Every structure is written in structure tokens, then in C-alpha cells.
Amino acid sequence: MGERLRGKVALITGAGKGIGREAAVLFAREGARIVAADLDGAAATETVARAEAEGGEALAVVGDVAVEADVERMIAEGARRFGGLSILYNNAGVLWKDRDRSVLETDGQWWDRVMAINLKSVFWVTKYGIPLLQRAGGGSIVMMGSVSALVGFARAQDAYTAAKGALVSLTKSLAIQFARDRIRCNIIHPGIVDTPLQAPYLTEALRREFEAGIPLGRIAHPREIASVALFLASDDSSFMTGAELVVDGGFTAG
Numbered sequence: 667m668g669e670r671l672r673g674k675v676a677l678i679t680g681a682g683k684g685i686g687r688e689a690a691v692l693f694a695r696e697g698a699r700i701v702a703a704d705l706d707g708a709a710a711t712e713t714v715a716r717a718e719a720e721g722g723e724a725l726a727v728v729g730d731v732a733v734e735a736d737v738e739r740m741i742a743e744g745a746r747r748f749g750g751l752s753i754l755y756n757n758a759g760v761l762w763k764d765r766d767r768s769v770l771e772t773d774g775q776w777w778d779r780v781m782a783i784n785l786k787s788v789f790w791v792t793k794y795g796i797p798l799l800q801r802a803g804g805g806s807i808v809m810m811g812s813v814s815a816l817v818g819f820a821r822a823q824d825a826y827t828a829a830k831g832a833l834v835s836l837t838k839s840l841a842i843q844f845a846r847d848r849i850r851c852n853i854i855h856p857g858i859v860d861t862p863l864q865a866p867y868l869t870e871a872l873r874r875e876f877e878a879g880i881p882l883g884r885i886a887h888p889r890e891i892a893s894v895a896l897f898l899a900s901d902d903s904s905f906m907t908g909a910e911l912v913v914d915g916g917f918t919a920g
């Protein structure tokens with residue numbers, strides 16, 4: 667087992683699948699105790715089993731990150747079990763290409779729901795989580811942005827894009843406000859990653875089209891994002907706060 671997160675307790679939202687699950691297993695392998703939060707209880711429980719198989723300790727907490735009472739309860743359950751909290755990894759998010767399109771084509775209810783899950787959830791997690799990080803004497807907040815926050819796409823998901831863009835501003839605001847509490851806050855902007863979130867849309871033709879636009883010639887494995895989250899969660903990034911890390915195979919450099 668590694669030591670990079672020894673003694674830390676990490677809340678990971680959306681830990682049931684994709685990047686969140688990879689991060690839960692990786693963080694556990696590096697010594698963190700994991701609070702695996704997800705809407706899907708069976709998926710969160712499977713993540714806990716995988717983290718425990720690495721010799722780690724983990725707790726599944728089930729709820730909707732867009733619902734204040736659920737977030738408050740999940741954080742309280744995690745802190746009670748492990749005696750505090752030192753890492754908030756705001757990973758949960760949805761991409762609904764069928765309902766979230768251009769502003770001209772999107773219904774208000776879907777705009778609100780995407781905003782609630784991808785942005786307001788982070789308000790709840792930080793509102794209830796930061797006091798615990800303060801009590802722990804410091805900590806790390808990791809946000810999940812997207813290359814969608816950095817560049818426009820002709821095939822638009824405007825609610826998703828706006829939520830991810832707002833997270834950049836919130837990252838910087840939290841970084842400045844809580845630096846004196848030794849709480850750091852940084853954001854990762856992944857390019858396209860091979861996860862259940864993308865699976866419904868990734869036809870072979872679209873995959874080839876995406877890969878042709880990525881200088882490294884392929885889409886990312888979720889582990890390649892989780893490893894950057896580990897860096898930001900750990901003291902390896904101790905002098906970084908308010909920063910944006912682009913992890914996109916070179917896509918936005920072109």
C-alpha cells in the first residue's frame with residue numbers, strides 16, 4: 667500500500683462508477699479512508715468492496731448530491747464513521763446529450779436539473795464539508811471541470827458547459843477564501859474519458875472522430891484522471907491552489 671494519503675479521509679461524490687470509482691480505489695490504495703457517495707447504492711457498495719480489496723477502509727453513503735438534506739446526511743455519516751474529513755472530491759456529474767443541447771433546444775426543467783447536479787451539488791458539499799476540513803486543520807478540495815468549460819463545441823450541451831464554467835470561478839473563490847485555513851482548491855479539466863457517462867453516445871464512428879482530434883490519438887482511461895485527482899488531493903501538490911489542470915491528451919493545445 668502507498669502512503670500518499672495516509673491519515674486522510676476523502677469524500678468522493680459519484681464514486682459508484684467511472685472516474686469516481688477509479689479514484690476511490692486509488693485513494694484507498696494510498697492509505698485514505700473513503701466515503702463513497704452515490705445515488706446508486708449497489709454501485710457505491712461495489713466500489714467499497716473494491717477499495718477494501720486493496721486493504722483500504724471505505725463506507726458507502728447513498729443519496730442525491732443535488733439535495734441539501736442528502737448531502738448533509740452523507741457528510742455526517744462519513745465524518746461519524748471516520749472521525750472527520752480532509753478531502754472533498756466533487757466528482758459527481760451528468761451528461762445528458764439527449765436533453766441538454768443548445769439553448770435553443772433545451773427545456774428549462776433539464777437546464778435546472780443539470781445545474782442542480784453539476785453545480786449546486788458542489789455548493790452543498792462545500793457548505794457542509796469545509797467546516798470539517800477547517801476542524802481537521804486543512805485539506806484539499808478537488809473539482810471536476812471539463813474541456814467543455816474552456817472551448818465551445820458545435821454539438822452543444824449548454825447547461826453542462828455553463829455548470830463546468832461556473833466551477834472554475836467557484837474554485838478560485840474557495841481557494842482564496844480558505845487558503846489561510848490551509849484548505850486548497852483546484853480543478854481538473856478532463857477531455858473525453860471512457861466511462862459509463864460517455865457509453866450511451868460513443869458509437870464506433872464517433873469514437874474514431876474524437877480520436878482523430880486528440881493529439882495523443884485516443885480517449886482517456888478513467889485511471890488517467892483519477893491519478894491527477896490523487897496528485898491534487900495529496901500533499902504532492904501542497905503549493906497549488908486555485909489552479910486548473912487540463913488532462914485532455916493535447917486536445918485544447920491544438
Ligand SMILES: NC(=O)c1ccc[n+]([C@@H]2O[C@H](COP(=O)([O-])OP(=O)(O)OC[C@H]3O[C@@H](n4cnc5c(N)ncnc54)[C@H](O)[C@@H]3O)[C@@H](O)[C@H]2O)c1
Binds near residue numbers: 812
Ligand atoms: N467521462 C468523460 O468524458 C468526462 C469528461 C470531462 C469531465 N467529466 C466529469 O467527470 C465526472 C465523472 O464522470 P464519469 O464519466 O466518471 O461519470 P459516470 O457517469 O461514469 O459516473 C458518475 C457517477 O455519479 C453518480 N451520480 C450521478 N448523478 C448523481 C447524483 N445526483 N447524486 C449522486 N451521485 C450521482 C452516478 O450514479 C455514477 O456512479 C463528472 O463530473 C463529469 O462531468 C467526465
